[in-house]
Amino acid sequence: MTELSAHLPQFQHGQLTENFPDNHLSNTNDNSERRRHDNSERRRNDNPGSETNGQPQNNIQQVVEDEEEDEELTLKYGAKHVIMLFVPVTLCMVVVVATIKSVSFYTRKDGQLIYTPFTEETETIGQRALNSILNAAIMISVIIVMTILLVVLYKYRCYKVIHGWLIISSLLLLFFFSFIYLGEVFKTYNVAMDYITVALMIWNFGVVGMICIHWKGPLRLQQAYLIMISALMALVFIKYLPEWTAWLILAVISVYDLVAVLCPKGPLRMLVETAQERNETLFPALIYSSTMVWLVNMAEEDPEAQRKASKNSTYDKQANQTQNGDAEPDDGGFSQEWQQQRDNRIGPIESTPESRAAVQALPSNSQTSEDPEERGVKLGLGDFIFYSVLVGKASATASGDWNTTLACFVAILIGLCLTLLLLAIFKKALPALPISITFGLVFYFATDNLVQPFMDQLAFHQFYI
Amino acid sequence: MTLAVFFGCTFIAFGPALSLFLFTIARDPLRIIILIAGAFFWLVSLLLSSLIWFIAVKASDPRDEALQRGLLIFGVMFSVLLQEAFRFLYYKLLRKAIEGLVALSEDGCSPISIQQMAYVAGVGFGLMSGAFSMINLLADALGPGTVGIHGDSQLYFLTSAFMTMVLIFLHTFWGILFFHGCENRRWWEIAAVVLMHLAVSGSTFWNPLYVGSLVPSYLLMAAAAVWAYLLSGGSAQNLRRFLLCSQSGASPQLAS
Numbered sequence: 001m002t003e004l005s006a007h008l009p010q011f012q013h014g015q016l017t018e019n020f021p022d023n024h025l026s027n028t029n030d031n032s033e034r035r036r037h038d039n040s041e042r043r044r045n046d047n048p049g050s051e052t053n054g055q056p057q058n059n060i061q062q063v064v065e066d067e068e069e070d071e072e073l074t075l076k077y078g079a080k081h082v083i084m085l086f087v088p089v090t091l092c093m094v095v096v097v098a099t100i101k102s103v104s105f106y107t108r109k110d111g112q113l114i115y116t117p118f119t120e121e122t123e124t125i126g127q128r129a130l131n132s133i134l135n136a137a138i139m140i141s142v143i144i145v146m147t148i149l150l151v152v153l154y155k156y157r158c159y160k161v162i163h164g165w166l167i168i169s170s171l172l173l174l175f176f177f178s179f180i181y182l183g184e185v186f187k188t189y190n191v192a193m194d195y196i197t198v199a200l201m202i203w204n205f206g207v208v209g210m211i212c213i214h215w216k217g218p219l220r221l222q223q224a225y226l227i228m229i230s231a232l233m234a235l236v237f238i239k240y241l242p243e244w245t246a247w248l249i250l251a252v253i254s255v256y257d258l259v260a261v262l263c264p265k266g267p268l269r270m271l272v273e274t275a276q277e278r279n280e281t282l283f284p285a286l287i288y289s290s291t292m293v294w295l296v297n298m299a300e301e302d303p304e305a306q307r308k309a310s311k312n313s314t315y316d317k318q319a320n321q322t323q324n325g326d327a328e329p330d331d332g333g334f335s336q337e338w339q340q341q342r343d344n345r346i347g348p349i350e351s352t353p354e355s356r357a358a359v360q361a362l363p364s365n366s367q368t369s370e371d372p373e374e375r376g377v378k379l380g381l382g383d384f385i386f387y388s389v390l391v392g393k394a395s396a397t398a399s400g401d402w403n404t405t406l407a408c409f410v411a412i413l414i415g416l417c418l419t420l421l422l423l424a425i426f427k428k429a430l431p432a433l434p435i436s437i438t439f440g441l442v443f444y445f446a447t448d449n450l451v452q453p454f455m456d457q458l459a460f461h462q463f464y465i
Numbered sequence: 466m467t468l469a470v471f472f473g474c475t476f477i478a479f480g481p482a483l484s485l486f487l488f489t490i491a492r493d494p495l496r497i498i499i500l501i502a503g504a505f506f507w508l509v510s511l512l513l514s515s516l517i518w519f520i521a522v523k524a525s526d527p528r529d530e531a532l533q534r535g536l537l538i539f540g541v542m543f544s545v546l547l548q549e550a551f552r553f554l555y556y557k558l559l560r561k562a563i564e565g566l567v568a569l570s571e572d573g574c575s576p577i578s579i580q581q582m583a584y585v586a587g588v589g590f591g592l593m594s595g596a597f598s599m600i601n602l603l604a605d606a607l608g609p610g611t612v613g614i615h616g617d618s619q620l621y622f623l624t625s626a627f628m629t630m631v632l633i634f635l636h637t638f639w640g641i642l643f644f645h646g647c648e649n650r651r652w653w654e655i656a657a658v659v660l661m662h663l664a665v666s667g668s669t670f671w672n673p674l675y676v677g678s679l680v681p682s683y684l685l686m687a688a689a690a691v692w693a694y695l696l697s698g699g700s701a702q703n704l705r706r707f708l709l710c711s712q713s714g715a716s717p718q719l720a721s
Contacts, residue, residue: 083494454515462672
């Protein structure tokens with residue numbers, strides 16, 4: 001599933017590559033799950049996806065009214081959340097395009113990844129097409145295999161293995177890839193630098209990054225780090241994927257995303273459902289989150305609550321944390337976020353069948369203490385990466401140059417907007433890649449081949465349309 | 466060339482639009498979305514018109530200069546008409562969106578009015594149009610070279626920047642006029658916008674005789690500005706009050 005398979009590093013030719021593609025799970029399940037949790041609280045149900053509470057659904061009227069209220073609320077902060085995603089996506093793309101335009105390292109052909117063994121420097125076009133199809137097929141099968149592996153690991157609760165992967169992959173990104181990036185930037189601008197300073201810089205950058213991403217830190221810093229590692233990953237893809245392969249992979253991955261998230265037997269959907277059954281959020285380590293979760297109610301007298309409150313206070317700074325399986329061994333599979341939200345709404349009650357029944361008996365208007373404006377949106381880092389790959393490739397290889405880049409940029413933003421709109425309407429996990437990547441690809445090829453000659457001629461004669 | 470030309474032309478072309486964006490659009494998420502969607506609609510119209518032009522060119526003799534120029538002129542006119550058609554489509558979409566926003570709002574009125582949407586849509590169209598005209602030029606301006614070394618006009622960059630600026634303004638005003646015409650069923654306003662657009666694009670056929678293109682465009686822009694101001698509820702008294710108020714330090718009320 002998207003975020004999970006993201007962290008599989010592969011050693012190869014002394015260069016580390018990672019399989020991030022699956023990070024593109026949409027707008028998260030977390031967001032929609034959270035919304036569902038909120039809706040469910042108002043509907044006096046614990047979890048709409050599980051059948052463990054056994055409380056019959058009464059008050060259909062109330063449910064319908066609440067749904068309309070939810071829709072209105074969703075749309076109301078829909079615009080704000082769209083912008084909260086526009087900004088980081090734009091920043092990531094700006095970083096990637098700026099790097100591509102200035103640092104020539106990332107546009108130089110220096111070999112290919114092990115996942116794309118067939119070369120594109122062939123004699124005939126047919127051979128090249130065949131090679132790129134094979135490359136894309138290999139890449140996609142690797143992704144599928146790793147997704148399934150991750151779903152299996154998740155199903156059998158091998159959280160330690162998954163956490164290990166996450167940590168290793170972020171280590172590699174934050175230290176090794178950023179070291180290479182820094183080196184290339186210095187080479188481009190002819191800056192003389194000694195190893196000791198570089199070591200100090202990379203060490204600080206990496207350690208602060210690890211702390212921010214996996215533990216706690218200021219929200220903006222964490223967001224900045226996530227954007228940076230997405231940009232680094234996108235640059236690696238832009239460098240090492242040959243042209244036709246890159247476009248094919250982008251197209252196939254959107255289809256895969258669509259299938260994997262929406263089909264009943266898709267790995268991502270199975271993952272979402274497993275997470276729902278266990279009432280836990282999916283792995284948040286590689287999801288970009290736009291707000292923190294505010295703690296509103298904290299009870300002190302209950303020792304249980306005290307323990308939970310102390311855990312919950314670590315969430316004041318960020319909503320994006322991995323499940324620290326070893327930190328709270330008896331959280332019963334509930335992630336801290338969920339517990340915190342629950343504590344916000346109904347006070348610190350440990351979730352037992354009796355307590356759940358008691359919760360459902362509570363009046364529904366005791367839940368609105370959480371400010372709906374503070375609910376954030378989340379987007380998988382894989383989405384960032386593939387958006388940036390598309391725009392970066394457009395700026396690297398297009399003949400229309402900036403026009404094509406701009407067109408792809410606008411297309412991707414509009415796709416993201418439409419995806420969020422669909423999310424607001426359907427309120428379930430949606431893939432964030434298909435619409436944006438489709439628009440992006442259409443506009444790339446159309447602008448590069450149709451608009452570019454037209455604008456060229458217009459500029460030559462200085463006509464204005 | 467060089468950095469001075471780059472920055473100068475950038476700020477001439479995009480300075481006013483950027484300040485409009487920063488002061489009136491950047492704060493409100495809904496307006497940013499409308500802006501980007503407007504840019505997207507303009508882009509789609511450009512795509513379709515380029516497709517038509519491309520087909521026409523491929524079907525014709527590439528060596529015939531006069532024919533190619535004629536086809537380009539045809540392409541420009543067709544593109545103008547298509548842009549206005551997409552402006553109408555965008556108006557339709559925004560109308561539906563307003564109904565949706567009204568239905569979903571607490572107090573029965575939309576958080577944004579159709580006039581504000583018209584303005585933002587105009588800025589969106591203008592920014593995208595200006596960006597597509599100007600960005601490649603700016604990128605080239607950054608590099609080495611001499612303007613007009615082969616006998617062309619030396620004012621190429623400067624006039625392009627001024628033309629871009631006037632087009633961005635014009636699109637903004639046309640947005641307001643067009644939407645007002647659609648709202649109040651005044652077809653002659655819509656026709657006026659289309660004719661103005663055709664006139665401005667047509668005047669660029671005089672380039673490099675810049676007096677034939679820039680002067681009429683700026684005059685048309687002034688006319689459109691006054692007209693849009695009057696349609697948005699402005700008047701001579703409002704203007705005077707605004708100027709006097711700002712002199713006395715009190716902040717003026719924004720119209721609509």
